[in-house]
Amino acid sequence: MKFTIERSIFLKSLSRVQGVVERRATVPILANIYLETRQTGLELRATDMDLEISETVFCEIERTGSATAPAYMVYDIMRKLPENARVNLEHYPEESQLVLCSGKSKFILKSLPVTDFPALVESTLPISFKVRAIDLRSLIERTRFAMSTEATRYYLNGIYLYAVHNAGVGVLRAIATDGYRLALAEVSLPKDAYNMPSVILPRKTVEELRTLIEETTTEITTSLSNTKIRFAFGQNTILISKLIDGTFPDCERVIPVNNNKTIEVNAKALAEAVSRVSTVMATDKARAVKLEVVRDSLVLSASNTTTNNNATDELDAVCDCTPLSIGFNSRYLLDILGQMTGDTVRFAVSDPSSPMMVREVADDSALYILMPMRV
Incomplete structure (x- = not known):
């Protein structure tokens, strides 16, 4: 794999995906991002096995292929390079090395086997609908502060999202609570979301989703099942997450x-x-x-x-x-x-x-x- 990319493009994409990576990952490969060059451009992917973000950006490809790179190391290097720099990356699989060059700067980084990098397999997601970015942002911003942080009540460590139908009017409702306070917000129910299952978005997913939404003005394609959810931001950025496997309390009763x-x-x-x-x-x-x-x-x-x-x-x-x-x-x-x-x-x-x-x-x-x- 060998390609050239604008530092600004690479840095912006890295900033979107590297938030998924745990700084103290116990599994070494999870401290890395996956890079792959294909006809559509450069794909960057990061995962913690519960959440995955991938993004495709433009680059000049000299040789297709794939590699892994230490996420925070590459991000810090990009951050410290000159603003208008161009970056050349080349993978040497035999030496397990990724060589990064920009101007007179050169970095030789360890690259773990791409076969070790896990993928969050997309199971069948039967429900799919489009939601306005402004609506999803509203639901998250008005409720996320009330999410619990108590590990023993894991089912409260997120935002409960479900469809409500009253007198023929549908709303998409979000609830979060930590037992001391409760936040409830709702927006008009998107078309095709009437039969969506009630789901709990994990805290980390909420925070990463919030970051992606900040830079989005168009509709977000949302696909989900009882166990996973997928958010597609146009053709280039995708977030896939497992859902919390638990029963959210009937908060409307309180x-x-x-x-x-x-x-x-x-x-x-x-x-x-x-x-x-x-x-x-x-x-x-x-x-x-x-x-x-x-x-x-x-x-x-x-x-x-x-x-x-x-x-x-x-x-x-x-x-x-x-x-x-x-x-x-x-x-x-x-x-x-x-x-x-x-x-x-x-x-x-x-x-x-x-x-x-x-x-x-x-x-x-x-x-x-x-x-x-x-x-």
């Missing part, structure tokens, strides 16, 4: 139905106030902030039991409830407020010990649930 006490407040002002008062809790693991309704005001307070530092702040609010005092984890509350794009946020509560519902006043396509804390 959505409160009797939260008739409401508070409306400016979302940005509230986020800034929560951030201010929580400053005194820098050494407090609980990081609890208390919200108290006093007539047409929302009073925030926080205290550090270790240092005896405390803080208060007050905001104008529209309150349709009797005086109320309720506490929350400040970081969790800020995570939710960070999803707001409109001016006003609405809280709906029933009592200080029950979950609170959070929505934007101008957008009901997302819902957040936050468990209270004792303060």
Whole structure:
């Protein structure tokens, strides 16, 4: 294998695929990327056995073939080469070497056998549909912060994606929860997605998918089964992932139905106030902030039991409830407020010990649930 490629093209493609590679891969071949030159260009592929990303880019091919290369090593080399550099790569299979040259720079890298490089075999994916990049981005961005990181509850370590049909109207819904907060978002159901199975996208897949979507404006072809999912970004970039083999809890059952006490407040002002008062809790693991309704005001307070530092702040609010005092984890509350794009946020509560519902006043396509804390 021998080819020449623009450094900018190679670096951009490497940045897309190398995120899959584990820095401390226990299997040596998984620390490598797979390179193959064919008529369509240069294919780069990386996998961790659960997730695979491949991309095809243009290059000048002198000799077809395939090789493996240490992923992060090649990425770092490309990063440090001059901006307008051209790169020549040649594989010497007999010596198990990949020689990379650019200008007067030369690198000789170890290349493991291509036969050792695993492929995430695409089983039959019976359901296929196209989803707008803006819609998939919306589902991910508004829910991913609530994914759990607890290994024992692996089925919560991702985003639950499923189709919902209500009165002839279909929506594609995403839910994530860690048991302390829940995020739910939905978009119009894409054509041909009506019979899709309910699936759980793993955390790492969500993060890599998010990166790819950022550079996409067109529709994404999504194909899936009960065990795998495939996202195709045009003809050149493909992400294939195993799905979490578990049962996601019926979170819709925990959505409160009797939260008739409401508070409306400016979302940005509230986020800034929560951030201010929580400053005194820098050494407090609980990081609890208390919200108290006093007539047409929302009073925030926080205290550090270790240092005896405390803080208060007050905001104008529209309150349709009797005086109320309720506490929350400040970081969790800020995570939710960070999803707001409109001016006003609405809280709906029933009592200080029950979950609170959070929505934007101008957008009901997302819902957040936050468990209270004792303060």
